[in-house]
Amino acid sequence: MPRDPQTGFLTQGKLSPTRSVPTSIARPEYVGKPAPAKNTKGDVRTREEIEKIRAAGKIAAQAIELVGSHAKPGITTDELDRIGHEFLISQGAYPSTLGYRNYPKSLCSSVNEVICHGIPDDTVLQEGDIVNIDITAFKNGFHGDSNQTFMVGEVKPAVKNLVERTHEAMMRGINAALPGREINIIGRAIQAFAKRFDYGVVRDFTGHxxxxxxxxxxxxxxxxxxxxxxxxxxxxxxxxxEPMLTLGTHEWDMWPDNWTVVTRDKSITAQFEHTIAITEDGPEILTLA
Structure with a gap:
C-alpha cells in the first residue's frame, strides 16, 4: 500500500494496464498526440452547443456519484477508476482524461494531501481519508467536467468542515458569475469565504x-x-x-509522474467543480446528475 510507513503520507503506487475504449466511441482529437490542438472557437457557445455540453456533463456527474458510492475503506483508487471507466463507456462517452497529454487513466483520484490530478493506482482508501473524484466525459464532440470530494467513513471534524466549506466556496464562486462582471469576481468571492476559516486557496490550478x-x-x-x-x-x-482549499498552505509540489500535485506542508485539501453556462439570468450548472 503506497503510504510512507513513518508519516502515513501518500507515495507513488503501481499502475494497472491502460483500459481500453471501444472503437465505436469517438475520441477527442488529442488522443495519441503529445498535446491538444489550440482552441480557435472562443468561449461563447450556441444554445445547441450548450445542450451537448450539458449531456456530457450529466454523464460525468452520474459517473462521479457512482464512483463516490464505492469510496469506502479497503477499495483501491484503481478500482474506482475501473468503475468510472466502465460507466462512461456504457453511456457511449469517452473518458476525457484518458490520453490527454499522455495521462494514463480515466479519472483523477486525489486523496488527502493531493490537491489535484492524482493518478488511480494501488492506493487503498482508509477510514478517515477523503478522496476527490474528477471525471470529464466527451460525447458528441463536447466535454463536460466535474468533481466532488468524498469522505471515506468517519473523518475528523476539521476535515469534514473543510469538505463542506469547499463545496460552499464553489457555490459562492458560481453565484458571483454574473454577465457583465469581470471573471476575477469569482476568485474574490471564493477567497473572501475561505479567509474566514484561514484556509489556503490554491492559486496555480484554475477553472477553465x-x-x-x-x-x-x-x-x-x-x-x-x-x-x-x-x-x-x-x-x-x-x-x-473548481476551487481547491487546504487546511494549511496554498503552496504545492509535484511528484515525478508530472501529474500528482500535493500540498507542500502535506495538509489536507478538498475540491469541488461544476461546468457552468452564463445566461441572461446568471449562471446555470451543466454538470448535474
Missing part, C-alpha cells in the same frame, strides 16, 4: 473554458487576482469553477 476543447485557454482563478484575469463574463460563455 470548456466545450469542443477540454481546456479552451480561458483561465478562471479561485483567489482574488484583481486587476488580472479581467475578461468580461458574457452570456453564452461556458467554463468550470
Amino acid at each position: 473554458g470548456i466545450g469542443e476543447s477540454f481546456h479552451s485557454g480561458l483561465i478562471v482563478p479561485h483567489y482574488d487576482s484583481a486587476p488580472l484575469y479581467n475578461d468580461e463574463i458574457k452570456v453564452g460563455m461556458v467554463f468550470t469553477i
Whole structure:
C-alpha cells in the first residue's frame, strides 16, 4: 500500500494496464498526440452547443456519484477508476482524461494531501481519508467536467468542515458569475469565504473554458487576482469553477509522474467543480446528475 510507513503520507503506487475504449466511441482529437490542438472557437457557445455540453456533463456527474458510492475503506483508487471507466463507456462517452497529454487513466483520484490530478493506482482508501473524484466525459464532440470530494467513513471534524466549506466556496464562486462582471469576481468571492476559516486557496490550478476543447485557454482563478484575469463574463460563455482549499498552505509540489500535485506542508485539501453556462439570468450548472 503506497503510504510512507513513518508519516502515513501518500507515495507513488503501481499502475494497472491502460483500459481500453471501444472503437465505436469517438475520441477527442488529442488522443495519441503529445498535446491538444489550440482552441480557435472562443468561449461563447450556441444554445445547441450548450445542450451537448450539458449531456456530457450529466454523464460525468452520474459517473462521479457512482464512483463516490464505492469510496469506502479497503477499495483501491484503481478500482474506482475501473468503475468510472466502465460507466462512461456504457453511456457511449469517452473518458476525457484518458490520453490527454499522455495521462494514463480515466479519472483523477486525489486523496488527502493531493490537491489535484492524482493518478488511480494501488492506493487503498482508509477510514478517515477523503478522496476527490474528477471525471470529464466527451460525447458528441463536447466535454463536460466535474468533481466532488468524498469522505471515506468517519473523518475528523476539521476535515469534514473543510469538505463542506469547499463545496460552499464553489457555490459562492458560481453565484458571483454574473454577465457583465469581470471573471476575477469569482476568485474574490471564493477567497473572501475561505479567509474566514484561514484556509489556503490554491492559486496555480484554475477553472477553465470548456466545450469542443477540454481546456479552451480561458483561465478562471479561485483567489482574488484583481486587476488580472479581467475578461468580461458574457452570456453564452461556458467554463468550470473548481476551487481547491487546504487546511494549511496554498503552496504545492509535484511528484515525478508530472501529474500528482500535493500540498507542500502535506495538509489536507478538498475540491469541488461544476461546468457552468452564463445566461441572461446568471449562471446555470451543466454538470448535474
